[in-house]
Amino acid sequence: MPRITCPVLKTKVTTAQEAATHIGHGQRVGMSGFTGAGYPKAVPGAVAERAKAAHGRGEDFSIELWTGASTAPELDGVLAEAGVIAKRLPFQSDPTLRAKINSGATEYIDTHLSHSAQQAWFGFYGNLDVAVVEVAAILPNGMLVPGSSVGNNKTWLELADKVILEVNSWHPRAYEGFHDVYYGTKRPPERRPIQLLEPMQRIGDPYLRVDPGKVVAVVETDAPDRNLPFKSPDENSKAMAGHLVDFLRHEISHGRLPANLFPLQSGVGNVANAVMAELAESEFEHLTAYTEVIQDGMLDLLDTGKLTAVSATSFSLSAERAASFNARAEEYKGRILLRTQEISNHPEAIRRLGVIAINGMVEADIYGNVNSTHVMGSSIINGIGGSGDFARNAYLNFFVSPSVAKGGAISSIVPFASHIDHTEHDTQIIVTEQGLADLRGLSPSVRAKRIIAACAHPDYRDRLQDYYDRAVAANPEGQHTPHLLSEAFRWHENYQQHGRM
Numbered sequence: 256m257p258r259i260t261c262p263v264l265k266t267k268v269t270t271a272q273e274a275a276t277h278i279g280h281g282q283r284v285g286m287s288g289f290t291g292a293g294y295p296k297a298v299p300g301a302v303a304e305r306a307k308a309a310h311g312r313g314e315d316f317s318i319e320l321w322t323g324a325s326t327a328p329e330l331d332g333v334l335a336e337a338g339v340i341a342k343r344l345p346f347q348s349d350p351t352l353r354a355k356i357n358s359g360a361t362e363y364i365d366t367h368l369s370h371s372a373q374q375a376w377f378g379f380y381g382n383l384d385v386a387v388v389e390v391a392a393i394l395p396n397g398m399l400v401p402g403s404s405v406g407n408n409k410t411w412l413e414l415a416d417k418v419i420l421e422v423n424s425w426h427p428r429a430y431e432g433f434h435d436v437y438y439g440t441k442r443p444p445e446r447r448p449i450q451l452l453e454p455m456q457r458i459g460d461p462y463l464r465v466d467p468g469k470v471v472a473v474v475e476t477d478a479p480d481r482n483l484p485f486k487s488p489d490e491n492s493k494a495m496a497g498h499l500v501d502f503l504r505h506e507i508s509h510g511r512l513p514a515n516l517f518p519l520q521s522g523v524g525n526v527a528n529a530v531m532a533e534l535a536e537s538e539f540e541h542l543t544a545y546t547e548v549i550q551d552g553m554l555d556l557l558d559t560g561k562l563t564a565v566s567a568t569s570f571s572l573s574a575e576r577a578a579s580f581n582a583r584a585e586e587y588k589g590r591i592l593l594r595t596q597e598i599s600n601h602p603e604a605i606r607r608l609g610v611i612a613i614n615g616m617v618e619a620d621i622y623g624n625v626n627s628t629h630v631m632g633s634s635i636i637n638g639i640g641g642s643g644d645f646a647r648n649a650y651l652n653f654f655v656s657p658s659v660a661k662g663g664a665i666s667s668i669v670p671f672a673s674h675i676d677h678t679e680h681d682t683q684i685i686v687t688e689q690g691l692a693d694l695r696g697l698s699p700s701v702r703a704k705r706i707i708a709a710c711a712h713p714d715y716r717d718r719l720q721d722y723y724d725r726a727v728a729a730n731p732e733g734q735h736t737p738h739l740l741s742e743a744f745r746w747h748e749n750y751q752q753h754g755r756m
Contacts, residue, residue: 258391258392258393258422258424258428258475259392259393259422259473259475260392260393260394260395261393261394261395261396261397261467262395263397263467264393264397264420264467264470264473265393265473267470267471267472267473268473268474268475269472269473269474270301270474271297271298271300271301271474272301272304273472274297274298274301274387274419274471274472274474275298275301275302275304275305276305277385277417277419277471277472278298278302278305278318278384278385278387278419279384280309280314280315280316280317280318281315281317281318282318282319282384282385283318283319283321283380283381283382283383283384283385284318284319284320284321284383284384284385284386284387285321285322285375285383285385285386285387285388285407285410285411285414285415286299286320286321286322286326286330286386286387286388286411287322287323287387287388287389287404287406287407287408287411288322288323288324288325288326288327288330288389288404288406289322289323289324289325289404289405289406289547289548289568289569289596290324290325290348290404290523290547290548290569290570290571291325291326291327291348291480291481291482291483291571292402292403292404292480292481292569292570292571292572293323293389293401293402293403293404293405293406293408293480293569294322294326294327294329294330294389294404294480294481295330295387295388295389295419295421295474295476296329296389296421296423296476296478297421297474297476297478298387298419298421298474299329299330299333299334299387300329300333302318302334302339303333303334303336303337303339304337306334306337306338306339307337310337310338316339317338317339317340317341318334318339318340318341319340319341319342319343319380320334320339320340320342320343320344321343321344321345321371321375321380321383321407321411322344322345322346322406322407323346323368323371323404323405323406323407323408323568323569323596324345324346324368324406324547324569324596324640324641325346325347325348325349325637326347326349326481327349327480327481328349328351328481329478329481331343331347331348331349331351331352332349332350332351332352334352335349335351335352335354335355335361336351338360340352340355340361341361341362342361342362342363342364343356343361343362343363343364344363344364344365344366344371344380345364345365345366345367345368345370345371345638346365346368346637346638346639346640347363347637347638348637353635353636353637356635357633357634357635363635363638365628365635365638365639366639367600367639367641367643367644368547368596368600368640368641368644369596369597369600369601369602369641369644371407371596372407372409372410372440372595372596372597373440373597375407375410375411375414376410376413376414376440376442377442382414382416383411383414383415383416384415384416384417385415385416385417385418385419386408386411386412386414386415386417386418386419387418387419387421388408388411388412388418388419388420388421388463389402389420389421389422389423389476390402390420390421390422390423390463391422391423391426391427391428391430391431392422392428392430392431393420393422393473394462397465397467398462398463398464399412399420399462399463399464399465400428400430400431400434400461400462400463401430401433401434401436401462401463401593402423402426402430403426403430403480403569403570403593404568404569404570404593405434405436405463405568405569405593405594405595405596406568406569406595406596407595407596407597408463408595409436409437409438409463409464409595410595410597412463412464412465413464415469416469417469417470417471418465418466418469418470418471419470419471419472419473419474420465420470420472420473420474421473421474421475421476422473422474422475422476423476423477423478424475424476424477425476425477425478425479425480425581426581427580427581427582427584429584429585429588430584431461432461432588433461433584433587433588433591433592433593434461434462434463434592434593434594435457435458435459435460435461435592435593435594435598436459436460436461436462436463436464436594436595437449437458437459437594437595437597437598438459438460438464439458439459440597448603449598449601449603449604451598451601451604451607451608452607452608453543453608454518454543454544454545454564454565454566454592454608455543455564455566455590455592457592458598459594459595459598479574479577480570480572480577482572482573482574482576482577483571483573484573484574486525486528488525488526488528488529488532489525490688491657491688492525492526492528492529493529493532493533494688495526495529495530495655495657495686495687495688496526496529496530496532496533497533498686498688498690498691499530499533499613499653499655499686499691500530500533500534500537501691502684502691502693503516503539503611506651512651514539514540515539515540515541515542515543516539516542516611517608517609517610517611517650517651518543518544518545518546518566518608518609518610518611519542519543519544519545519546519610519611519613520544520545520546520547520605520610520611520612520613520614520645520649521544521546521550521553521612521613521614522547522548522613522614522615522640522641522642523548523550523571524615526613526615526655527550527552527613527615528550528551528552529552530552530613531550531552531553531555531556532552532555534556534561534562535552535555535556535559535561537561539561540561541561541563542556542561542562542563543562543563543564543565543566544562544564544565544566544567545566545599545604545605545608545610546565546566546567546599547567547568547569547596547599547600547640547641548567548568548569548570548571549565549567549569549570549571549572549591550570550571550572551572551573551576553565554572554576554580554587557587557590557591563590564590564591564592565590565591565592566592566593566594566599567591567592567593567594567599568593568594568595568596568598568599568600569593569596596641599641600641600644600645601644602644602647602648605644605645605648605649606648606649606650609649609650610645610648610649610650611649611650611651611652611653612642612645612646612649612651612652612653613652613653613655614627614642614645614646614652614653614654614655615627615642615654615655615656616654616655616656616667616677616685617629617630617636617656617667617674618656618666618667618668618669618672618673619654619656619667619668619669619672619682619685619706619710620668620669620670620671620672621668621669621670621702621703621706621707621719621722621723622679622699622702622703622706622736623679623682623685623694623699623702623706624671624672624675624677624678624679624682625654625672625675625676625677625681625682625685626672626673626674626675626676627639627642627654627676627677628674628676629673629674631673631747631750631751632673632674632744632747633674639676642676642677643676643677643681646677646681646682647677647681649683651683651684652681652682652683652684653683653684653685653686654677654682654684654685654686655685655686655687656686656687657687657688658687658688658689658710658711658712658715659712659714659715663712663714664750664754664755664756665750665755665756666711666712666714666715666719666746666756667687668687668706668707668710668711668712668715668719669719669746669747669756670719670722670723670738670739670742670743670744670745670746671738671743671744673744673747679694679699679702682694683695685706685709685710686710687710687711687712689709689710689711689712689713690708690709690710691709691710692705692706692708692709692710693705694706698735699735699736700727700734700735700737703723704723707719707720707723715756722739722742723737725739726738726739
């Protein structure tokens with residue numbers, strides 16, 4: 256089946272190498288992609304080759320790169336390796352790019368995913384020169400059928416001076432009808448409430464729009480997304496999932512949740528899939544999800560019938576599950592809706608729908624401040640992503656992590672978080688394999704006792720309690736949130752100096 260049926264845009268089909276000539280040194284380039292799905296597969300590599308040739312001639316060649324979220328080695332990886340990325344936003348997960356950021360070679364703007372599109376169209380980041388967007392098909396009228404992610408594509412297509420389209424035939428043609436692209440966002444003071452009242456409600460269009468006059472190249476590809484191997488839940492993940500699901504039962508029994516819960520959101524990772532597996536074996540029925548990313552576990556829950564509908568902005572599947580979905584895409588139509596990330600992560604919608612948010616963390620301190628992005632306070636891992644969008648606005652929010660890392664050398668519960676992404680004011684429930692600490696309505700001193708008792712690993716529990724007791728004794732006029740500032744980061748210093756906290 257032909258994927259490019261627009262007469263005007265069909266005349267612009269060319270090679271990735273030719274398309275890459277439209278991207279110049281110093282330009283701002285918006286590319287599609289969200290959690291390894293829906294990113295351009297060919298043009299980034301061609302840009303990297305252009306940069307290598309320029310560098311070989313002693314010429315400068317670098318760009319600012321904007322995406323939806325993380326992409327893949329074929330985009331972030333090849334561009335970082337070629338030294339192309341001068342600045343990057345809003346989220347990344349590539350090891351080569353991470354090393355560039357932590358060495359200072361690449362500037363990184365780590366921002367909430369709900370902010371990136373609107374701040375771009377507010378003009379905060381400057382003019383967008385080029386958009387490179389992957390789609391599943393181009394229709395006769397020039398409308399674009401999105402692929403496995405939507406992310407910030409609408410905004411990049413609207414703002415960019417020039418547009419390069421990649422049409423990837425690996426995406427099922429049945430994607431037409433899976434998407435809801437909202438074109439109602441305005442700048443203040445013309446902004447209006449977003450009338451989204453349930454996860455599967457359509458408020459926009461099934462297609463992306465583009466001005467054909469801005470399209471300078473169309474590239475045909477047939478290449479899979481970055482589909483990572485799926486790991487079966489380990490014992491720690493199963494334990495955390497068990498604590499979490501038991502807590503949901505507790506909330507139902509106390510009348511604070513309905514029997515079918517409120518819409519679920521889960522971040523990417525092993526614990527998220529473990530929670531979905533635990534829900535699949537539970538008594539819960541007629542569940543819904545309002546989330547960013549659809550992983551294997553969520554598709555499995557759809558297949559069982561326990562999950563009836565999922566609103567997201569992207570997939571993030573294993574290769575096996577992606578192949579299965581592509582072959583059966585028609586079966587999921589009407590049960591999956593992919594939106595722009597400014598809507599999937601919109602604080603107003605999250606708060607109105609009463610989302611139950613589940614996200615990972617690196618560490619939490621005894622008062623409930625959460626670090627979800629940095630190792631030892633200085634080195635970025637990936638970024639805040641959408642965790643802040645959901646945590647601050649969710650009906651319930653959970654932060655989950657094993658209680659220890661590196662074979663017990665690191666405790667995920669520490670006296671003071673070495674970097675804070677989510678303050679104690681935004682943290683409701685902390686979960687490790689050791690247990691669950693419900694922090695709602697508690698003062699700092701009570702939070703500290705509960706986190707230490709419920710979540711800390713036994714190897715660190717007495718030391719945490721000792722730190723807290725001595726902090727209380729040393730601060731007779733600072734009893735609200737007592738700390739020993741001379742010791743607050745000593746555990747992190749111990750790890751840096753001796754390899755153990």
